[in-house]
Amino acid sequence: MVTKTTKPIPSKTDKIEAGNLMEEVAEIFENCIQCGMCKSICPVFKILKEERVSARGHAILLSKKILDKALFECTLCKACEQKCPLDLKICDAVRKGREALVLKGKGLKSNEEMITNIRKTGNPFGKNIGDNPEKLYCC
């Protein structure tokens, strides 16, 4: 059973917070030279073959303060950070970008459903776990 979610409406504080996060993210990438060293190693790019899901794609968009849901594709594996000649904190930027998306009410529907399910039933899948909490760990 999947529990119905209510779309969060961003408050004024949320919008200010999201703006601050975007400033921080743009700062992380202000020295990015778009060399692409991070792109070739990115496992998500290797599968999806789209610039916007690669580490360099995130760097280009976030340096212009553009938020793309492709940020949720990142596995936060940090392989890109190992290759970056400038030692940029790419994963910190991705995390902050995701947070800004959620604060703006543009998070993933699947994540919202999961959070609502956990709050209501204690189970990300929306089933009441009752006296058998180990059922939560399905993998």
Ligand code: SF4
């Ligand atoms: S490796 Fe570093 S400098 Fe090069 S594109 Fe990626 S984030 Fe930018």
Ligand code: SF4
């Ligand atoms: S941390 Fe994200 S962007 Fe960087 S290599 Fe891994 S999946 Fe790609």
